[in-house]
Amino acid sequence: xxxxxxxRSWKLSSYLIALVLIVPVVVMLVGGxxxxxxxxxxxxxxxxxxxxxxxxxxxxxxxxxxLFFGVFSAAIITQTNIVFKQQLRWLLLLPxxxxxxxxxxxxTDLFDYAGxxxxxxxxxxxWQSPDDYWFFDIRTLPGAALMLALVLFxxxxxxxxxxxxxQDQNLTRASRLLGLTAKQSFFxxxxxxxxxxxxxxxxxxLMETLADFATVQYFSVNTLTTAIYDTWxxxxxxxxxxxxxxxxxxxxxxxxxxxxxxxxxLRHQSARPNLNRELIKxxxxxxxxxxxxxxxxxxxxxxxxxxxLIIMAVxxxxxxQLSVLISTGIxxxxxxxxxxxxxxxxxxxxxxxxxxxxxxxxxxxxxISGFGYAIPGTVxxxxxxxxxxxxxxxxxxxxxxxxxxxxGLILSxxxxxxxxxLVVRFSxxxxxxxxxxxxxxxxxxxxAPASLGVNLKGSLVKVHLPILRPAIIxxxxxxxxxxxxxxxxxxxxxxxxxxxxxxxxxxxxxxxMLEQGALGAILIVLFGLLPIIILNKSKEKV
Amino acid sequence: xxxxxxxxPPIESPVLLSIKQLCVTLQDKAVLSTLDLTLNEGxxxxxxxxxxxxxxxxxxxxxxxxKPSRGQITIDSNVLSDGDHSVPAEKRQVGMIFQDYAxxxxxxxxxxxAFGIAKLSKAxxxxxxxxxxxxxxxxxxxxxxxxxxxxxQQQRVAIARALAPKPKLLLLDExxxxxxARLRNELMVEIRLxxxxxxxxxxxxxxxKDEVFTFADxxxxxxxxxxxxxxxxxxxxxxxxxxxxxxxxxxxxxxxCKVNSxxxxxxxxxxxxxxxxxxxxxLLYLLIKPQQLTLTAKVDDKNIANAQVEYISVTEQGYHYYxxxxxxxxxxxxxxxxxISLYSNVVxxxxxxxxxxxxxxxxxxxxxxxx
Numbered sequence: 059x060x061x062x063x064x065x066r067s068w069k070l071s072s073y074l075i076a077l078v079l080i081v082p083v084v085v086m087l088v089g090g091x092x093x094x095x096x097x098x099x100x101x102x103x104x105x106x107x108x109x110x111x112x113x114x115x116x117x118x119x120x121x122x123x124x125l126f127f128g129v130f131s132a133a134i135i136t137q138t139n140i141v142f143k144q145q146l147r148w149l150l151l152l153p154x155x156x157x158x159x160x161x162x163x164x165x166t167d168l169f170d171y172a173g174x175x176x177x178x179x180x181x182x183x184x185w186q187s188p189d190d191y192w193f194f195d196i197r198t199l200p201g202a203a204l205m206l207a208l209v210l211f212x213x214x215x216x217x218x219x220x221x222x223x224x225q226d227q228n229l230t231r232a233s234r235l236l237g238l239t240a241k242q243s244f245f246x247x248x249x250x251x252x253x254x255x256x257x258x259x260x261x262x263x264l265m266e267t268l269a270d271f272a273t274v275q276y277f278s279v280n281t282l283t284t285a286i287y288d289t290w291x292x293x294x295x296x297x298x299x300x301x302x303x304x305x306x307x308x309x310x311x312x313x314x315x316x317x318x319x320x321x322x323x324l325r326h327q328s329a330r331p332n333l334n335r336e337l338i339k340x341x342x343x344x345x346x347x348x349x350x351x352x353x354x355x356x357x358x359x360x361x362x363x364x365x366x367l368i369i370m371a372v373x374x375x376x377x378x379q380l381s382v383l384i385s386t387g388i389x390x391x392x393x394x395x396x397x398x399x400x401x402x403x404x405x406x407x408x409x410x411x412x413x414x415x416x417x418x419x420x421x422x423x424x425x426i427s428g429f430g431y432a433i434p435g436t437v438x439x440x441x442x443x444x445x446x447x448x449x450x451x452x453x454x455x456x457x458x459x460x461x462x463x464x465x466g467l468i469l470s471x472x473x474x475x476x477x478x479x480l481v482v483r484f485s486x487x488x489x490x491x492x493x494x495x496x497x498x499x500x501x502x503x504x505x506a507p508a509s510l511g512v513n514l515k516g517s518l519v520k521v522h523l524p525i526l527r528p529a530i531i532x533x534x535x536x537x538x539x540x541x542x543x544x545x546x547x548x549x550x551x552x553x554x555x556x557x558x559x560x561x562x563x564x565x566x567x568x569x570x571m572l573e574q575g576a577l578g579a580i581l582i583v584l585f586g587l588l589p590i591i592i593l594n595k596s597k598e599k600v
Numbered sequence: 601x602x603x604x605x606x607x608x609p610p611i612e613s614p615v616l617l618s619i620k621q622l623c624v625t626l627q628d629k630a631v632l633s634t635l636d637l638t639l640n641e642g643x644x645x646x647x648x649x650x651x652x653x654x655x656x657x658x659x660x661x662x663x664x665x666x667k668p669s670r671g672q673i674t675i676d677s678n679v680l681s682d683g684d685h686s687v688p689a690e691k692r693q694v695g696m697i698f699q700d701y702a703x704x705x706x707x708x709x710x711x712x713x714a715f716g717i718a719k720l721s722k723a724x725x726x727x728x729x730x731x732x733x734x735x736x737x738x739x740x741x742x743x744x745x746x747x748x749x750x751x752x753q754q755q756r757v758a759i760a761r762a763l764a765p766k767p768k769l770l771l772l773d774e775x776x777x778x779x780x781a782r783l784r785n786e787l788m789v790e791i792r793l794x795x796x797x798x799x800x801x802x803x804x805x806x807x808x809k810d811e812v813f814t815f816a817d818x819x820x821x822x823x824x825x826x827x828x829x830x831x832x833x834x835x836x837x838x839x840x841x842x843x844x845x846x847x848x849x850x851x852x853x854x855x856x857c858k859v860n861s862x863x864x865x866x867x868x869x870x871x872x873x874x875x876x877x878x879x880x881x882x883l884l885y886l887l888i889k890p891q892q893l894t895l896t897a898k899v900d901d902k903n904i905a906n907a908q909v910e911y912i913s914v915t916e917q918g919y920h921y922y923x924x925x926x927x928x929x930x931x932x933x934x935x936x937x938x939x940i941s942l943y944s945n946v947v948x949x950x951x952x953x954x955x956x957x958x959x960x961x962x963x964x965x966x967x968x969x970x971x
Contacts, residue, residue: 500700500702502698502699502700502701502702503702503704505663505665505689505696505698505702506696506698506702506703506704507690507715508663508664508665508688508689508690509663509689509690509694509695509696509762509771510690510695510715510716510761510762510764510765511690511691511693511716511765512690512715512716512718513688513690516718520704520715521704521706524706525704525705525706527706
C-alpha cells in the first residue's frame with residue numbers, strides 16, 4: 059500500500075488525540091501502583107481477597123452460564139429444524155437491550171419473600187412462614203451471575219451463530235460424504251471450527267461482567283467495582299480506590315491479551331456461506347425441548363422484564379414522574395449527543411489518518427484510542443478523577459497567580475469529565491464502525507481524485523465523507539445509545555444534582571422505588587434495541 | 601498468436617514523457633531500479649511483464665502515488681519528480697484509469713465525469729460532459745448511478761472521467777482484465793480509436809501480450825524492476841533482444857545448440873551460422889517458431905527419427921504437438937530438449953518417433969543467463 063499524504067499537523071493532532079485519550083488511565087495506573095504500600099497491605103489483609111474472589115467467581119459463573127445459553131441457542135437456530143426459527147433468530151438478540159440491574163430488580167421483586175410468586179405459593183399450599191418451605195434466594199452471587207448471563211448471552215449467541223453460518227459448506231458436505239451424520243458432522247466439524255468466535259464472544263461477556271457495577275451493588279455482592287465505588291464515595295480515599303481500580307484494570311488487560319491471542323489463531327471464514335445447510339432432524343420431543351429452551355431465554359431475558367416494566371408504568375405513572383423523566387432525559391440526551399459527536403469525529407479523523415497518511419505507524423493513534431473500551435466505567439471514572447482533579451487545582455493556582463478569581467472544578471466537577479470518560483470508553487465502537495466503512499472503500503478511490511486534479515481536502519469532502527455517511531450515522535447511533543445506558547462512570551463523575559436517565563433509575567432501584575422510574579427504564583430498553591436492530595441488519599448483509 | 605504488424609509513424613513526434621534512472625524502493629525492497637524510458641506525444645505504450653515486475657509501481661511513480669528514491673520524471677519538459685522535489689499527484693495533469701475503475705459510487709455518471717473539471721464554469725462543464733457522453737455512447741446514462749451500468753459501460757465512464765480534465769498523459773492499469781474475453785478485442789479496438797481521436801499519449805499495463813499487439817504502438821517488456829526492451833511490437837517479435845524477452849512473450853521454443861564459428865550442432869541436425877565468432881563451442885539456445893519446422897511422420901533408415909511426441913492438444917490451427925528428444929546413450933545430454941512446439945494436420949500418437957527439420961532462416965541464438 060502506498061500512502062498519499064504526509065501533513066505534519068495531521069500527524070501531530072492524531073497522536074495528540076490518542077495521547078489525551080490514554081493519559082488519564084496511565085495517570086491512574088501510576089497513582090494506583092505508587093500508592094502507599096501500607097494502604098495496599100491493609101486492603102490486602104482485609105477486604106481485597108474476598109472482593110477478588112467474588113469478582114472471579116462471578117466472572118466464572120456468568121461466562122459458564124452465558125456459554126451454555128449462547129452456544130446452545132446458536133446451534134439450535136442454525137442446525138436444527140425447530141419451528142418459529144426465523145422469529146427466534148432475532149428474538150434471541152433482544153435481551154442485550156435489557157440492563158442487568160433492571161432484570162435483577164424486577165426478578166427480586168417477583169421472587170423474594172414478599173413478591174407475588176412466593177405469596178401465591180404460600181396461599182396455595184397454606185404455608186405460614188419461611189420455615190415451612192424452601193425457595194431459592196435470588197440476591198446471591200449465583201443469582202447475580204444468572205441475571206448477568208440472561209442479558210449477556212446474546213453476545214455469544216450472535217457471534218457463534220455468525221460463525222456457524224459463515225462456515226464453508228463444502229467442509230460439512232465433505233464430512234457427510236466421508237460418512238458422518240448431520241449431528242456427528244456438527245460436533246466434529248462445525249463446533250470445533252466455531253471455537254475462535256466462541257472464545258472472542260466469551261471474552262466480551264467476561265469484560266462486561268468485570269465492568270458491571272449496578273447488579274452486584276444491588277445484590278450486595280462485593281466485587282472490585284463496588285469496592286472502588288465505596289472506597290471513593292464512602293471513604294473519600296482516592297489512593298485506595300486507584301489501587302483497586304488498577305487491580306481491576308490489570309484483570310481486564312489480561313482478558314484483552316488473551317482474547318487477542320485467540321484472535322491471532324485461525325479464523326475460518328469462507329466465500330461459500332453455509333445458508334442452505336442440511337439440518338439436524340430432531341424428534342418431536344427434542345424439538346419441543348429445544349423450543350422451550352430458546353423461548354425461555356427470550357421470555358426471561360426480555361419479554362417478561364419488559365412486561366413487568368410496562369405494568370409498573372401503567373400502574374404508577376403520573377405527571378410528576380413525567381417531568382422528572384423529561385429533565386433527566388434531556389440531561390442524558392445532552393451528554394450522549396456530545397459524546398457521540400466527539401467520538402465519531404475522533405474516529406473519522408484517526409480512521410482516515412490510518413488510511414491516507416504516509417506515517418509508517420499510522421495505525422497507532424487509532425489502536426491507542428480504541429483501548430478504552432476494555433476499561434470498566436468505574437475504573438475510567440477513577441482515572442478521570444485522579445487526572446482532572448490535580449489539573450483543576452493547577453489551573454486554579456495559575457489563575458489565582460495572575461490575580462484572577464479561581465474558576466473552581468471546571469474539569470473534574472463538570473460535564474466535561476463525564477463526556478471525556480464516555481468518549482474514552484466508546485471511541486472503540488465508533489472506530490470499529492467507521493473503520494469497517496473505510497475498509498469497504500476500494501483503495502483506488504483514494505487515488506482517483508488526485509488523478510483528476512483534486513487535492514486531499516476536496517477528496518475528503520467530495521468522496522470519502524459522502525461514501526462514509528451510512529457508517530457515520532451507525533457509529534453515531536451506537537455510541538449515543540451506549541452513552542445513554544452507561545451508569546458507573548456517570549454515577550461517580552456527575553456534578554451535584556445532575557441526574558441522567560440511568561443514574562436516576564439506579565437511585566430509584568437502590569431505594570426500592572423503580573415504580574417511579576418505570577417509564578424511564580422502558581425508554582432505556584427501547585434505546586437499547588436500536589443497536590441490536592443495526593447490528594442484526596449488518597449481520598444479515600454479510 | 602495474433603500479431604498486428606503496426607508500421608511506425610513516418611515522422612517522430614516530440615518527446616512527451618522522459619524517465620531517467622528511476623529507482624523506487626518500497627518496504628526496503630528495490631521495486632524499480634535505474635529505469636529509463638521515453639515516450640513520444642500521441643503514442644500508446646503497452647507495458648508487459650510478469651506480476652510483481654514493477655509495472656504498477658512505475659505507473660504509480662508517474663502519477664505521483666509513490667515517491668521515487670532516485671531519478672527524474674519529466675512530462676512536456678516540466679520536471680515532475682527528481683530526488684528531493686516532487687509535484688503532488690493532483691497537479692501533474694496525469695490521468696489514470698484504474699483496474700477496478702474507481703468510479704465514485706455515490707455520484708451519478710455526469711457527476712463522476714464532472715469531478716475533475718469543477719473549476720470550469722457550469723456551462724463549460726455541461727458542454728464538455730455532453731460531448732464526452734456522446735462520444736462514449738453514454739447519452740442515456742448521464743443520470744444513472746454506477747451500479748446500474750454494465751462492466752463495459754463502467755469502463756467507458758472511467759475513460760470519460762479521466763479524459764475530461766484533458767490530461768497530458770493517460771495511464772491505464774490493466775484496463776481490460778475485468779472485461780469478458782469475447783468483448784475484449786472489440787472494446788480494445790474501440791478505445792484505441794478513441795484515444796487516437798483525442799491524440800492522447802497513454803501507457804497501459806497488462807500481463808497479456810496479445811492486448812499489446814492489438815492496442816499499443818510501442819511495447820515495453822519489464823522484468824524485476826528493469827526495462828528489458830522498448831520498441832514497436834513487430835520489431836520486438838522479430839528481434840527480441842534477450843532470452844528473457846523472447847521467453848516471456850513465448851515467441852517460440854528453445855533448442856539447445858553447441859555453437860562455434862564452424863556452425864551449430866543440435867539434436868535436430870547441424871546448422872550453418874555466420875555471425876557467431878570463436879573456435880570454442882558454447883551452449884546457446886536457438887529460438888524456433890513452429891512455422892520454421894518441417895515434420896516427417898514416416899521414419900525409416902533414410903529418414904532417421906530425431907524427436908518423439910510428448911503431448912498432443914487440439915487447436916483451430918490443427919494439432920499442437922510438444923516434441924522431446926529421443927533418449928539415446930550416444931546423444932549429448934546437454935542438447936536434450938523436451939518442449940518444442942509444432943503445429944500440423946498430420947495425426948500422430950503419443951511417443952511416436954518423427955523426423956523434424958529446421959527450415960533455413962536467420963538463426964537467433966541466446967545465452968540463457970539469469971537476470
